[in-house]
Amino acid sequence: xxxxxxxxxxxxxxxxxxxxxxxxxxxxxxxxxxxxxxxxxxxxxxxxxxxxxxxxxxxxxxxxxxxxxxxxxxxxxxxxxxxxxxxxxxxxxxxxxxxxxxxxxxxxxxxxxxxxxxxxxxxxxxxxxxxxxxxxxxxxxxxxxxxxxxxxxxxxxxxxxxxxxxxxxxxxxxxxxxxxxxxxxxxxxxxxxxxxxxxxxxxxxxxxxxxxxxxxxxxxxxxxxxxxxxxxxxxxxxxxxxxxxxxxxxxxxxxxxxxxxxxxxxxxxxxxxxxxxxxxxxxxxxxxxxxxxxxxxxxxxxxxxxxxxxxxxxxxxxxxxxxxxxxxxxxxxxxxxxxxxxxxxxxxxxxxxxxxxxxxxxxxxxxxxxxxxxxxxxxxxxxxxxxxxxxxxxxxxxxxxxxxxxxxxxxxxxxxxxxxxxxxxxxxxxxxxxxxxxxxxxxxxxxxxxxxxxxxxxxxxxxxxxxxxxxxxxxxxxxxxxxxxxxxxxxxxxxxxxxxxxxxxxxxxxxxxxxxxxxxxxxxxxxxxxxxxxxxxxxxxxxxxxxxxxxxxxxxxxxxxxxxx
Numbered sequence: 153x154x155x156x157x158x159x160x161x162x163x164x165x166x167x168x169x170x171x172x173x174x175x176x177x178x179x180x181x182x183x184x185x186x187x188x189x190x191x192x193x194x195x196x197x198x199x200x201x202x203x204x205x206x207x208x209x210x211x212x213x214x215x216x217x218x219x220x221x222x223x224x225x226x227x228x229x230x231x232x233x234x235x236x237x238x239x240x241x242x243x244x245x246x247x248x249x250x251x252x253x254x255x256x257x258x259x260x261x262x263x264x265x266x267x268x269x270x271x272x273x274x275x276x277x278x279x280x281x282x283x284x285x286x287x288x289x290x291x292x293x294x295x296x297x298x299x300x301x302x303x304x305x306x307x308x309x310x311x312x313x314x315x316x317x318x319x320x321x322x323x324x325x326x327x328x329x330x331x332x333x334x335x336x337x338x339x340x341x342x343x344x345x346x347x348x349x350x351x352x353x354x355x356x357x358x359x360x361x362x363x364x365x366x367x368x369x370x371x372x373x374x375x376x377x378x379x380x381x382x383x384x385x386x387x388x389x390x391x392x393x394x395x396x397x398x399x400x401x402x403x404x405x406x407x408x409x410x411x412x413x414x415x416x417x418x419x420x421x422x423x424x425x426x427x428x429x430x431x432x433x434x435x436x437x438x439x440x441x442x443x444x445x446x447x448x449x450x451x452x453x454x455x456x457x458x459x460x461x462x463x464x465x466x467x468x469x470x471x472x473x474x475x476x477x478x479x480x481x482x483x484x485x486x487x488x489x490x491x492x493x494x495x496x497x498x499x500x501x502x503x504x505x506x507x508x509x510x511x512x513x514x515x516x517x518x519x520x521x522x523x524x525x526x527x528x529x530x531x532x533x534x535x536x537x538x539x540x541x542x543x544x545x546x547x548x549x550x551x552x553x554x555x556x557x558x559x560x561x562x563x564x565x566x567x568x569x570x571x572x573x574x575x576x577x578x579x580x581x582x583x584x585x586x587x588x589x590x591x592x593x594x595x596x597x598x599x600x601x602x603x604x605x606x607x608x609x610x611x612x613x614x615x616x617x618x619x620x621x622x623x624x625x626x627x628x629x630x631x632x633x634x635x636x637x638x639x640x641x642x643x644x645x646x647x648x649x650x651x652x653x654x655x656x657x658x659x660x661x662x663x664x665x666x667x668x669x670x671x672x673x674x675x676x677x678x679x680x681x682x683x684x685x686x687x688x689x690x691x692x693x694x695x696x697x698x699x700x701x702x703x704x705x706x707x708x709x710x711x712x713x714x715x716x717x
Contacts, residue, residue, distance in 0.1 A: 183454040186221035189447040193228030193419030194439035197238025199503040201441025202249045204469045206496025211489040222322035228419025229261025229378030236576045237510035242267045242285040245506035251294040257329045260299040261378040262337040265345045274582040275344045282345040298331025301357035305350040317361040328365030332377040343654040355407035362412040371456035380421030386465040389428045405429035415447045426465040437466040514573025518686040523695045526565040530558040535696035537611025547685045551647040553614035585673040586653035593640030596628040617706045621716035
């Protein structure tokens, strides 16, 4: 009888993973079949990658059909948000293309909540569904959206959003698929869109669903999770020394009962994994469609159990492509499964209208010419971050400083004439302006907390931030651009995004509900305001060295996270 480790109960026994011996009876070998789990994650609207993905899948499916096996295609979430061609219709083109590709299930990522209600607003007004756009995409999909740990904040009952798990059958094997979403979602999407939801502890939710699936006869249980990790050495799946042991997916895998789950398709961190963690095969394949992951499970159909697991490192769609920006249409794919790879024409046809519509908008000139690339850096000061904060202050005068988070800036601005498409790729979110008012001393304390952590860097304009260790603690002082001191009791008007102002990334979470502290602007997205401001700068040359000087806007002792002895 199967049991699950909840509140100290005994876990499910894990099937051995040794391959079938060569001298096994012929009928026993005939009952063994290979199920290839293919995982993608964090596409972020990069539709151009999908025809090549379809070509690789076609080769793999032919190989499995030849040996009697099957392919299961899963996504680890964050499918939509990030590109003009996807965002123009709130992810509809991705849903359609995924249907053509034959996805079996997809996880709900934190950025699936970004669109808010149907239409141009990213947050709901009276009577609107704050998850209307996501529900619309679910209604169009030919595959389920899965998340076992999203519950109603008041009742704890499963949220009316997708399904917790699903059972499918391939080549005579019953396969259970469970979904999960990172517990950090309230801090990594617009808080107002999820404030009536709770993201429950992941491992317990997965374990409960896995137990139910096993009782229903699942020989295989796979998790599609928008929860990730990071490993730099992908050579040996059993060597975890290059993996960050504190990443969320590592904790989840280790907390699962032995034998409950066979494999996890992970996501969220935009990193890579192809490892066995506490007996569970875990794959993650970067982001933006550059690669996919694969786990081959050999299943004994008669015994209804996995008898062998082969974990493949991420396979890049383009030969030698190390770019995080996604494969290009003209890239040179390596042969896969013994055959040349050709883009899938059906997938190409599905995305063609969205690409064409976006191409017209993308080419619109904005005015300035960039003398060199404006780079981004999620964890440190960048030319793009400094440029954006300066432009924000110019567009909304009357503020003391502007502040943006590194996670909101997604791509560099290329050298040459600035065009709308480049600005969109850099700033794809439909966040509106917001003003936060609080004493300078309180802001300094918040920044000290953030600088002592890993994660998104906060670019600033209008002020300088000086962070120094004193008496074993990190002390932060905020001064004017010209060096003038700011009293700790002086109230500052901080121009930022609605995402940050309402608790995103945790910076202002303590004051998000404080009366009078936060004002949200009901206007166009910040990106559109900046596009208008750039358009008013014809024939202007912008040089990144002007925005990233030797004297940084945020002066640190060492690197983040700052640790004071």
